[in-house]
Each structure stands twice: as structure tokens, then as C-alpha cells.
Amino acid sequence: MQQTTRRRFLGATGTAWIVASAGCVGISDDAGVDSNGVDDLADADSPSSAENETGTGVEVSENGPPTVERTLPQEYGEDELEDAALSGGPPPDGIPSVDDPVFTAADDPPANLDDGDPVFGVELNGEAKAYPQYVLVWHEIVNDVVGGESVAITYCPLTGTAQGFYRGDVEFGVSGQLINSNLVMFDRPTESWWPQMPASGISGPHRGAVLEEFQVTWTTWERWREGHPDTVVLTEDTGFVRDYGGDPYGGYNPPSGYYSNDNTLFAPLATDDRLEKKAVVLGVRNADGTMAVPKERVRARRIVEGTVRDVPYVTVYDPSLDTGYVYRNPDDRSVEYDDGSVAVDGEDFEPDSLPLEREIAFDAMWFAWYGYYPSTVVHE
Amino acid sequence: MSTSDRFDVDLRGRFDTTWAAIALVFRRFDSTGIVLVLTVGYLGVFLWIVGDLSIRPAVPANVLIVDDPVARMFDRTGPASFEAIALLDTGFVRVLVSPVNVAIGLLVAVLVAVNLALTYLAVVQPAACGIGAGSGLLASLPALFSGTVCCGPVILIAFGIQASALLLTLFAWLLPIGIAMLLVSLVSVAGKIDATEPSV
Structure with missing residues (x-):
């Protein structure tokens, strides 16, 4: 049971939604905003309401991915984040996304996929898919369709984050930039930058917009398969040749290298020692x-x-x-x-x-x- | 004679001297052997460092070739690394075949090998020149740098070094800097060898 952020969309009525766009902590105390920051007015049966063409409460721009009206905590302005971007080495698309993913049934998994290996599980509209970490470590983004929805499954090895976004008709690519060691995606039509963890645009025509998200579960192949026997799993048939089975950063099964030591590639935007860095x-x-x-x-x-x-x-x-x-x-x-x-x-x-x-x-x-x-x- | 004329003559003379010294390397079996061994060895290390060569004894022999390999081979994956167009599993080693990476690696490997072969000649034929082991060391440094150029961040992670914008910019320039240093070293060492000495 996934809760999504979908709400009716008030288009031309000038709904007063706020996306904090600059400065520190843009959290609003305004009444009428639910925990996802979606203005409750959007649920009202107002005669002046104008739903978008999908009727899902998601704003679909002409050249960009679907975005939602959310108030998310934003502790840095877009300019600060853009200034904090560092090249990780690869050029845009130097880490190639998987745009034509090929799947196999759970009873015929890829040979390199062990029961204890991490997978990122997605279940949408009754369809379950598993994306092995050992494949995504080489691609970071899979532009896919799950349960009839065009989505992007994204993974950043350096921050250990797997997140899912609705993408509409556009594809996301890996920009090669990193902010706070975290993946910065770009949408191919406008080349706007979308840092993965904040899920918001920081450059280009979608600056300040917020992507629509869905739940991605980090678990192991054995656990996901047992909970979702009808799942399919992403194969190594990605259209690219890579050293699948190897991981340039270390390993999760068992934990080793970058995933288990205390080193970070870049200095974080802020630090705190309440927990271990890689906890x-x-x-x-x-x-x-x-x-x-x-x-x-x-x-x-x-x-x-x-x-x-x-x-x-x-x-x-x-x-x-x-x-x-x-x-x-x-x-x-x-x-x-x-x-x-x-x-x-x-x-x-x-x-x-x-x-x-x-x-x-x-x-x-x-x-x-x-x-x-x-x-x-x-x-x- | 004008300054530019003198410069032209010096440049041409340097080129002739360097060419003669390189020819001397390949007239001797021992120095030729050094070049071959070092070229193959360095290329292997280079490809291993950029991730195109790995030990995979548990993987059965297999060959995969991507669609449209000619277009794919020029897609960059890093500041100076390029897409592989084929995967070759031999049952022991796995090779990601990236023609441009191989070409870059071969260029650097030959430069390193010839540099070190010239240094070897200087050691075994001390009468031919007055150079010491310092030239070989000079050659090996950029070789080491350039070998890491294609995967800078991964190398930094391996050594637990935190990256900065300056360091990452430097990584992007390591390959041209490395090649330039190797060429300067080559000319420097070659200029101190008497290529007319009878070879052994």
C-alpha cells in the first residue's frame, strides 16, 4: 500500500502553493497543507478547479517530468546547491542510464544475483519489479515502465540512496555532477538538474519544481522474491558492456570498501557525529x-x-x-x-x-x- | 643567424638525436625486450586501473558485442576514458574492449617503455652518456599519474582521499600532462645518448 503524493491540480486558479525556493528552511506552518506539503485546497471540489489532462493532480509541463505541488524542507537555495555541484569525473551520460531494460522471471534470475544481494523493489499498480544493486551501480538510473507508469528508478552508490520518480514522457540521465556526494540527474529535454535526494530542480526551466515520488524498497533478492513471487528482475542485458558482478566502490554482500568504511569522496554540506557516517x-x-x-x-x-x-x-x-x-x-x-x-x-x-x-x-x-x-x- | 633560425636548427637537431636514440633502442635485443615487456605490462596495469581488465575465473568464456560499436566507441565515460564495445570473458580474465582506451593506454605504455629502455642503455653503457636513474624515475611519475586519469574518483575512494574541485580538475589534466612529461623526458634522455656508439 503505497501512499503517493497525487492530488488534484488547480491550474489556472492560482492555487497558493509554496515551494521554498531560496534561503534556509522553507517549511511552512500554513494550515491547509498536509504532510506532503500538498495544498489541501487542491482537494476541494471547487468549480474553478482545472484538472490537468491526466487528472492525477500532477503538473505535467510540456518538456519536463511530472512535478507536484509540495512544500519540502529546503535548507539550501537552488543557487547554493548549484554552486556546490562538483564533477564526479564522467560527463553527462558518461554513466549511461538503462533506457530499454530487460527483465527475467524470479525463477530464472541473473547468474550473478545471489540471495543476499541488495535489490531495489518497486510495486506499482500490482506489478512488482526488482532492480539489483550490482547492475544499478554501473547505471544509476533505469528509465522504465512499471504498472503502466513511466518511472525512473534511481540509485546513488555514494550516498546509498534508491529513489523512484514518475517521469512522464521524458527520460532522466546521469549528469556526472555530485552534490553532497549525491547523484544529480538531468532530464533529457531541458537538461535541468535534479539532485536525487531533494528531488527538486535546481537549474533550467524546472528550477524549484518538485518531482513526484513513489516508494522504493531496499531489501535483498531473497526477501523480495519471497514476498513477491511474481516479480521480475532486471537483467544485465542493458545495451552496455560492464563488469557486472564487480563493484567499483566495494560490496554489500558482505559489506566492504566504501560501503563499510568511514571515507567520503567529498566533504558533506554539513556534518554531525551522532551516528557513524555510513550508518x-x-x-x-x-x-x-x-x-x-x-x-x-x-x-x-x-x-x-x-x-x-x-x-x-x-x-x-x-x-x-x-x-x-x-x-x-x-x-x-x-x-x-x-x-x-x-x-x-x-x-x-x-x-x-x-x-x-x-x-x-x-x-x-x-x-x-x-x-x-x-x-x-x-x-x- | 637569427634566433628563430637557431631555434629551428636546435629543434631539428633534437628531433634527429631523439630519433637516433630510439632507433638504437630497437637495434639491441635487450632494450627491445625491455620495451616489449614494459609496454605489455604497463598496458595491462593501465587497463586494470581504468576497469577494462579484471580477473574473473568463475565466469565462463563468452563474447558480447554492443549494437553499433563504431558510434559507441567514441562515447566518453570519463575525462579520458571511453565506452567499451565488446566484452570478452576468457574463463580467467574479463576484458572490456574499448578501442580508444586501448589506444590511449598503448601510447602511454610505449612512451614509458621507451623512456625506461633509454635509461637502461645509459646504465649498461655509461660511456654513451652521463645520465643516471633519475631519468627513468622522471618517466615513471607521469606514467603513474596518467594511469589513474580515467578513474580518478574511484582511485581517491580506494585511498580514502577526499576530493576537491581542484583535485578533480587536476585529474582531468593528468593524461595530457603525463604524455607531455614523457615526451620531454624522452627528448632529455635521448639527447644524452651517443647513438653512434656500436651496439652490443
């Missing part, structure tokens, strides 16, 4: 603010509670996928772990389907999360 956190950013939950903590405690600007949140561990789901819990309902399931006000639910507002969360290395969101709270 994996589940990060959430929305109109309430930003929060991070150390994955080790939620793995050990099963349920981690905290607040973001006085709004209660609860993170629930899912042992089947070794991941966590973050829920906004504004009514502070009772959430307790109950022998494999989760009880909300005494009633049992699966960890991924609590009757609460689920937020899009993604794994990230702590140094990268804090670098982008130094105002983050940490729930432990």
Missing part, C-alpha cells in the same frame, strides 16, 4: 520537517516513535523485507508490536498497511542525509 537511516522529508530513523534501531526495537515539529510519527519494522515503514500519526494512536503484526489501538495490521498516513521513506547514509537536512530530528 543507514530511513529518511523522511515532508511539510512537517525532516526525520531520520537509524535502520539498526528500528530493526532492534521493531517500533520507533518520535515527533517532527510536535507531530507524532511511528516507524514500524517489517522483518520480511528488513525495512521500515514510516507513518504520520497525528492523533497519537497507540501502536504496538504484536508477535509479527502491529496493533493499532488494539487491532492487528501488517506492518505495511497500518491505518495511518504512510510517508515515502528511503534508505540513506547518515552523512548524506544530514548534509542535505541538518535540521533533521533523529528518532531512536
Whole structure:
């Protein structure tokens, strides 16, 4: 059960939505904005409402990807981020995205894919796909169609972040630039820069726009396959020859090299020593603010509670996928772990389907999360 | 004689001297052997460092060729690295065949090898010149630099060095700087060899 950010779109009515575009922390206290920062007015049945042609509440520009009206915490202005961009070495498309992905069934996986290898799982409109980390480490972006939706599955090896974006008719490529060690994508029609973690445009005609996201789950091949027997998995038939099976940065199964040591390629935008630099956190950013939950903590405690600007949140561990789901819990309902399931006000639910507002969360290395969101709270 | 005339004569003389010294290298079996061994060895290390050569004994023999290889081979993957157009698994080593990378690697490898072969001649024929091991060292430094040019950030990660804009810019220039240093070294060393000496 994925919560997306889709809402009705008020086009010509001049809906007063705010995307913080400069300066520090642009979080709004305005009433009428939900946790995703989508103006609630957009849900009103106003006779002056003008839906876009998809009717999904997503703004589709002529030459760009679908964007949404969200208020996201933005702790740096676009100019600051653009100035912070450094070339990682490759030119634009020097790390080639996979634009014609080829998949295989779960019972015939690629030979290099071991059960314990990380995959990025996506489930949209009933279709499940797995994207092996060992393939994406060479490409970072897969322009794909899942469940009838044109999407981009993106992965940054240096920050350990896998995120999904709706892309409409456009394709994303790897710019070769890095901000805060994090992948900077570009859309091919306008070549606007879109840093992955903030998911917002920082240059070109889409400066200040925010991409529409969906949940990508970082898990292992064995766990994903068992939870999604009908899944397909991305193959090495990418149209490019690469040393698939090798990883230029290290390895996850078992952890080694860059993924397990304390080195970063670039100095982060901000630093904090509450956690190890490469500690994996589940990060959430929305109109309430930003929060991070150390994955080790939620793995050990099963349920981690905290607040973001006085709004209660609860993170629930899912042992089947070794991941966590973050829920906004504004009514502070009772959430307790109950022998494999989760009880909300005494009633049992699966960890991924609590009757609460689920937020899009993604794994990230702590140094990268804090670098982008130094105002983050940490729930432990 | 004008300054430019003298310069022309000196340049031509330098070129002739260098060419004669290189010819001397290839008139001797021992120095020719050094060139061959060093060229192959350096090229192998170069391709390994840029990621085009790896040990994969568990992978069965296989060959893959991309679509439209001629167009693909000129696509850049780094400041001075280019796309592979084929993958060759031999059952022991895996080779990503990037013709431009091989050409760059071969150019640098030959320059390094000839430099070191000239240095070798200076050691075994001390009467022929007055140079020492310093020339070989001079040649090896840019060779080392240029070998890392195609994968600067990965090299930095391996050594735990935090990158800066300046350092990454420097990486982009290492290949031309390395080749220029090798050429200067070649001319310098060759100028100190008496190429008319009878070869062994």
C-alpha cells in the first residue's frame, strides 16, 4: 500500500502553493497543507478547479517530468546547491542510464544475483519489479515502465540512496555532477538538474519544481522474491558492456570498501557525529520537517516513535523485507508490536498497511542525509 | 643567424638525436625486450586501473558485442576514458574492449617503455652518456599519474582521499600532462645518448 503524493491540480486558479525556493528552511506552518506539503485546497471540489489532462493532480509541463505541488524542507537555495555541484569525473551520460531494460522471471534470475544481494523493489499498480544493486551501480538510473507508469528508478552508490520518480514522457540521465556526494540527474529535454535526494530542480526551466515520488524498497533478492513471487528482475542485458558482478566502490554482500568504511569522496554540506557516517537511516522529508530513523534501531526495537515539529510519527519494522515503514500519526494512536503484526489501538495490521498516513521513506547514509537536512530530528 | 633560425636548427637537431636514440633502442635485443615487456605490462596495469581488465575465473568464456560499436566507441565515460564495445570473458580474465582506451593506454605504455629502455642503455653503457636513474624515475611519475586519469574518483575512494574541485580538475589534466612529461623526458634522455656508439 503505497501512499503517493497525487492530488488534484488547480491550474489556472492560482492555487497558493509554496515551494521554498531560496534561503534556509522553507517549511511552512500554513494550515491547509498536509504532510506532503500538498495544498489541501487542491482537494476541494471547487468549480474553478482545472484538472490537468491526466487528472492525477500532477503538473505535467510540456518538456519536463511530472512535478507536484509540495512544500519540502529546503535548507539550501537552488543557487547554493548549484554552486556546490562538483564533477564526479564522467560527463553527462558518461554513466549511461538503462533506457530499454530487460527483465527475467524470479525463477530464472541473473547468474550473478545471489540471495543476499541488495535489490531495489518497486510495486506499482500490482506489478512488482526488482532492480539489483550490482547492475544499478554501473547505471544509476533505469528509465522504465512499471504498472503502466513511466518511472525512473534511481540509485546513488555514494550516498546509498534508491529513489523512484514518475517521469512522464521524458527520460532522466546521469549528469556526472555530485552534490553532497549525491547523484544529480538531468532530464533529457531541458537538461535541468535534479539532485536525487531533494528531488527538486535546481537549474533550467524546472528550477524549484518538485518531482513526484513513489516508494522504493531496499531489501535483498531473497526477501523480495519471497514476498513477491511474481516479480521480475532486471537483467544485465542493458545495451552496455560492464563488469557486472564487480563493484567499483566495494560490496554489500558482505559489506566492504566504501560501503563499510568511514571515507567520503567529498566533504558533506554539513556534518554531525551522532551516528557513524555510513550508518543507514530511513529518511523522511515532508511539510512537517525532516526525520531520520537509524535502520539498526528500528530493526532492534521493531517500533520507533518520535515527533517532527510536535507531530507524532511511528516507524514500524517489517522483518520480511528488513525495512521500515514510516507513518504520520497525528492523533497519537497507540501502536504496538504484536508477535509479527502491529496493533493499532488494539487491532492487528501488517506492518505495511497500518491505518495511518504512510510517508515515502528511503534508505540513506547518515552523512548524506544530514548534509542535505541538518535540521533533521533523529528518532531512536 | 637569427634566433628563430637557431631555434629551428636546435629543434631539428633534437628531433634527429631523439630519433637516433630510439632507433638504437630497437637495434639491441635487450632494450627491445625491455620495451616489449614494459609496454605489455604497463598496458595491462593501465587497463586494470581504468576497469577494462579484471580477473574473473568463475565466469565462463563468452563474447558480447554492443549494437553499433563504431558510434559507441567514441562515447566518453570519463575525462579520458571511453565506452567499451565488446566484452570478452576468457574463463580467467574479463576484458572490456574499448578501442580508444586501448589506444590511449598503448601510447602511454610505449612512451614509458621507451623512456625506461633509454635509461637502461645509459646504465649498461655509461660511456654513451652521463645520465643516471633519475631519468627513468622522471618517466615513471607521469606514467603513474596518467594511469589513474580515467578513474580518478574511484582511485581517491580506494585511498580514502577526499576530493576537491581542484583535485578533480587536476585529474582531468593528468593524461595530457603525463604524455607531455614523457615526451620531454624522452627528448632529455635521448639527447644524452651517443647513438653512434656500436651496439652490443
